[in-house]
Amino acid sequence: MRKITLTLSFTIIVVIAYSQFPAGRPGGEGMGGQNINIGHFYGKLVDAKTNKPIVDATVQLIGNKFDTVTKKMKEVILATVLAKPNGDFSLENLPVFGTFKLSATAIGYKALSQNLSFGIKFPAGGATQDPNFMQQMLGMVDKDLGNLKMESESNDLGNVTVSAPIKQQFELGIDRKIFNVDKNLESTGQTATEVMKNIPSINVDIDGNVTLRNATPTIFIDDRPTTLTLDQIPADIIDKIEIITNPSAKYDASGGNAGIINIILKKNKKIGYNGGFRTGADSYGKFNGGGDFNVRQGKINAFVNFSYNQRKFKSNGTTDQNNFFNPPSNVYSTQDAVNNGEFKFIRGGFDYLADNRNTITIAGNYVKGQFNSNTTLNSDSTISSIYAANNQGISNADRSFENKGAQLGYKHNFAKNGENLTADLNYNASTNYSNSNNNIYTYFPNTSTQKQPPLLQQTLTDGSQKYYTIQSDYENPISDSKKFEAGVRAAIRDFGNNSTQLKYNNNTGNYDKLPGISNNYKFNDQVYAAYVNYKGKINKLGYQIGLRAESSSYTGTLLNVNGADSSNFSVKYPVSLFPSAFLTYKLTDKQDVQINYSRRVNRPNFFQLIPFPNYSNYPVSVSVGNPVLNPEFTNSMELSYNNAYKPKANFLATAYFKYTTNLITQYIYRGKDQLNPNTSDSIYYSTYINANSGISYGLELTNNMPVTKWWDLLLNLNLFNSKINANNINANNGNGEVALATNSILSYFAKINNNFKLGKGYSLQISGNYQSKTVLPQSNNGGGGGPFNQVQTTAQGYLLPRWSMDAAIRKDWTWKKGQSGSLTLGMNDIFRTNYQESFSEQTGLFNQDNRRISNPQILRLTFSYRFGKFDASLFKRKNLKSTPDTGSMDMMGGGN
Template sequence: MERTEIVNVIQKKIFGLALTVGAASFLMAQQKINISGNVKDANGGVGYASVTFKNQQNAQLSDAVLADVNGNYKLELAPGNYEVSIEAVDYKKFTKIISIQKAGAIAPFIIVSDGKANLNNTTDIQGVVITATSNKPYKVELDKKTYDPSQDIVSKGGSLQDVLSNVPSVSVDTDGTVSMRGSSNVKFLINGKPSSLLGIDDGANALQSIPADQIEKIEVITNPSSKFEASGTSGILNIILKKSKKVGFNGSVTGSLGYFPRTNLNANLSWRKNKMTWFLNGGGGYSENRSKNDAETTYHNITLPTVTDPLSTPRDIPTYQLQNSLNKSYNNNYNVNAGFVYEISEKTSFNLSGLIRSFDGENKETLNTYNDYYRYNTVTQIWNPGSSFGQRISNGTNNNLAFQGDIGLDHKIDDNGQNLSVSLSLQRNKSNNYSTINETEDSQFLLTDNTARKSVNKTIIGKADYELPIGEKSKLEAGYRLDVNNNNYDNTVDSTSPNELILNYNNTTDYREMFNAFYVQFRSKVGKLGYQLGLRDELSNVKINYSNLSPSDIPIDKTKNYNNIFPSIFLSYDVTKDNQILINYSKRIDRPRSFFMVPFPNYSNSQNIFAGNIDLNPSYVDSYEVGYSIQRKKITINPTLYYRHAVDDTKMLVYRPDERENVFYTKPINLGNDDRYGLDLNFTYDPFAWLKLMGSLDLFGYKTTGIAYYNAKDKFGADKTGSMDFTGDGFSTRARLNSTFKLDKTLSVQLQGFYRGAQKTANQNSEAMYALNLGASKTIWKGNGTLNFNIQDIFNTRSREAFSFNEDYTRRNYMQWQPRQFSVSLTYRFKQGEKVEQPKRKKDINSNATGGDEQQGPM
């Protein structure tokens, strides 16, 4: 079945399910009656109180409503007996059972503030309120921080990339590269597992294909425990997708329009009845983008060969080059996430889900190149200065289709919190990239290249997790995980030019990685001191088979084996009820990305070529953190001091194999040590009812050691050894501030700004970068709808400029991935049912379960 056919089938099924579920919801609604009421205290109506009606006979008939500014509310309920509870800030908890038999007004609920007399002795009134705390967008736990994007107005109608741009401790570069505390070695998880949704090498395209409206929360794990896989030296980002826990039919639909042209339509639907819960999230959209990249290179120490020099070669010697490129892309994406959870018994549940993502696009890149050089005249035997203007136009298409199926079983062994969870995930991701490249020089046809890059990834993940509570405050956890990854790369190039490297560009590589992992960790608390000790063992096996059309001394296959132990230690001390000190340590591994180990050049630009390194090895990191958590009613502060020491760190070596040509190669290598240290400060502050602030500040230092050597030809054609010095140190900053202004009960405005300070290394200086975003949100249709408007990069300043230098050249590079954009989105919410609490396990004061759904944390 073709991809287009698959997409059409998906769209039809989504529409059919929406109609079916909507019809069922409509029939249920016919049995209900309209009621109204009021919540008040001794001084009058209490605004924005949350009133919950829990049906005593059938939980599916329960409902909840938010009172208006005067404490009035309306809703539809089926006749019956209800337990009523109300939530409002600074009021006591009280519940009462009432009977509703006919439509109309019911007696008002009278509530009291904290510290006043309890209304239990009142006989002539109904109702009271429970104490509620404000919803914080950022929460600190023992081994992770959780970000709730529901209050993020700026990213409404956007994508995962937009949401990540607002997450504390996380930075998104102009090209879509995600980093944490200055390092881009971030491990992504979807619902606790690596996912085909993020593709193999899709980069920013993958981040943009996941709608912001489908994200429930993001877990930021800067120093993961032994329960998590050891990959990702800078940490883990766990993306939790929405799964409703409410009875009956619930859902929302969000549509957005924007410029550069962007359209999106996404739906989040769920239906819970008896022991079965169904959910379906899906949608699609179209987007356009423009990016530009300017590179200016000046070559130093120009010495021309002499005529009598036997090594003289009549070719050009570059002195200066200016390149300007403009890339326009046109993209379509569709995605569906569907599944169900079935409660076999009170202690056992079964879950099954599937993900499908489709992405395709077209792009056109125009690269203009101006060269100054010396050209050898064979008649006069003189090197004469000259110049040329070249143009390179690339027209490409790309498509990606990803599938993922998950099955799991959760069993509650006893009522004391002993649990067993097993799961299996099957994933497949296929990407195809094609391009036709035409080059001219001084308006004369030069060459035509046709390239095709194909990749297929197949992954199997099986895991089991066991939890055993010991006493009231201790717990033992253990588990096993199997990962099998198969990546296939197939690259082909044909050219009208007699390029001697073309045969190397035609190659295939099969990359297979399998690792078995075992972990055990114990957590407990003694007085005010909590601790968690963990140990993880990972046995890795990597096999690489590759071939190309050119004779080569590279071996046909390569096998690598690793067996590593990864310890972790987490300590917490409760200074007071709301103040806590957190100390932790973990050892991590940075495994090379599979395409980094493909030993053949990746041909996409004849003057800037990337080639993998078959000898690339993992690098290892020791990570330390000391944090302090302060939580008050209006303010939370979480300063963290951190230090990371990496050995055999992976660096990108950029070099010229032949100094007589202006062709640059990029190659990943293991080199020296890398140290990072700093202060990561995150905070939320609600000074007034109409103003909320959330900010982060990262003050960090870095020190790198190492010198890379490579073989090259000098300007006379003789063999030489080149070098690049990575040794350097410096200090920089990153800062972000979100300010949300509540203008009235239905209208909020948000300003978000960020700043990234300049950085310097031995061979590169990066300039500072800053941007300001704006968002506005308006609640409409009696709370069932929300209208959002946002502008990304108001002043069009989000760009990157860097200066690279070596002994014989200096290069300036400027890049802007996305110019200023704006969008408008509209969300409609279906009638919400009562939230159903999941069966609670035995309370663990140090519990840090991760995943937000049926999973008990990734392994």
């Protein structure tokens, strides 16, 4: 009966459609006529090698539609479905005339593209001339495509080489390394700073300062710059971290001689809902907790993450400083510091899928924290080897910060596969406040008698920062082997800092303001950029060339200092060009070679520019910015070899070279004590200055491999040398000018990460790292870090070797209805060996040995619970066309 009904309906439809066209021609391929929507394609997606069903694949059908405005045919999306768990898919209510393009995508697989048609053609003279045409046509509108095989991702140079649907902890590619955070046991319940400790190429010192190949990288969140520091980002909300050592022209040129650390936050887009919560504590008695929830239904994908972390830092160390004064002196200091605090983090947003081509994203985050630090500094001073005095410094500081961020994004997918246009508006605003008291007591040797009245100092500081970015990117795959990219970007930053220095007056019993060293300072920084990228492939040779143009300006304003209303300082940098080039050659299916080049810039940050002293580490040193710092420019080259020598295994070797001009480096000089002007003693000031140049080069080897079915091993070795040419800088030793010598040390650091599957839901992770004697980092331009930074990094100095080991064990449970749980126990610096020891000197002024340790042997216990339902029945997408009955017709292709 159904067949008879369809035959009758089909006949009536064809006759009506046929009669609508002159000379009896129905609308067909390339025509602007009406079409018949009773077609049906169906099939199954399977793995090309295993023939197993592919889970969570998206299937899309593209066809032609007549545009009544342009009077031309255009491609439109006819249908989009999600394949069932067994790989089956079905596309119904389709036009029966014309040709179509079917595409299928799934995580870990190459995109599948196939041209289709129902093969229906009208007989010469019209359908009525062939009495069997209707019956033949009916049998052709229901078409089984069979098993469509999809291939897993190949090991192309620019892509991730570990491609299994189940994520590995490390995924290695020639242009980047990807670290999947949820596979890292040791960072559970911590922050992004702790995550970095296990990532190849990255070094983290005991204060949490991060360097990438011995330079400070730029931090991105979800492909955009951020004002958050690494210790303000909870590890449990991070999905993965991408390390891009030599970014192309597509990326912001800022970052100087380091690359980009791109933090991708969790955002589940599976259909259905999922969520979880976590809680934990450490051996310091500090608590952490949080949760997340994500739901996708219909046109809305919504998500929220929240976290609460209590933090405690303990640090102790010694400093031995020899001063080459006349007469010479020595100061030996011991320091103990404790920092307690907490911060709260919440992030939420949603994607609105307006239709198959347009998506709008709105997201926001809020972070707030407060910390209290207490530091005790005891110093013994000798002059000409004679014990002169004992100084006791007691510091207390209350600090707080607040960060607000918002993002508005739009993405339009054109009918052409891979062609898209995105636009983003980002806003970040942060404030900080601190109230610190620094009291110094000086005693006669071996007595409790004060040698002079105590020096009681107070510093009140409040600052603000606003960061706006507007960005738009366009991608167009010209062909299967060629792709064009272009984009524009504007970034505006407003900084403000108000610092009031107070000193206790022993005569009045009040704190008096010191106007000479108090300040109210702000500046505005603007960067405008545009870029183009072109990718292509000729046989086994792939290439990408790009060019980025950036224009920047800086304006600083000094407000109400020393009776002056204001004074301005501004500079406008000319347009700078930043080319990039990548050449890749595929030796075999498993081996690739790549050479690349880029030019980048590192502009001075707020703290490097502000020209006022910071007395938080007085009297050991006083930091002060330099408002006339120039940007540094870096030319980088890399030569890489990648070999995926067996499944889930990679060997990656990269030789790199970087040459930097106007290198920003820290510099120490001797000057008058402005805080205590009555004394004849001078103190050391630490500032920033442009050295002539800096060179760094090295060889990095990374091997990621499964040793057995239950043991995965990652090895990373980075052999490098850094050389600073600072002979343009003079050090005033009180008797003349002395040029600084060139500094160079051949160094290396190594990392090992072992992951063991112990069975019955247990897993174990053991990691270790070793760093040899190393030149102090060339520059420090942000990148996050902890609350302490005591080492005086100058153009001359080095770090002594250090090593440490961390471990964690986890038990996983899986229950019914999508529920799971885990319990993780971990400890950092198991053997209490992670001492940071350094030597620094300034020719003609001083030399200094420093030794410190921070937060060793902390035990952490964290429990995590997850729930969710990934159900395709929740996918309630509006049909692209109104559901037709057997007698309805519409224009070919439906809506878009």
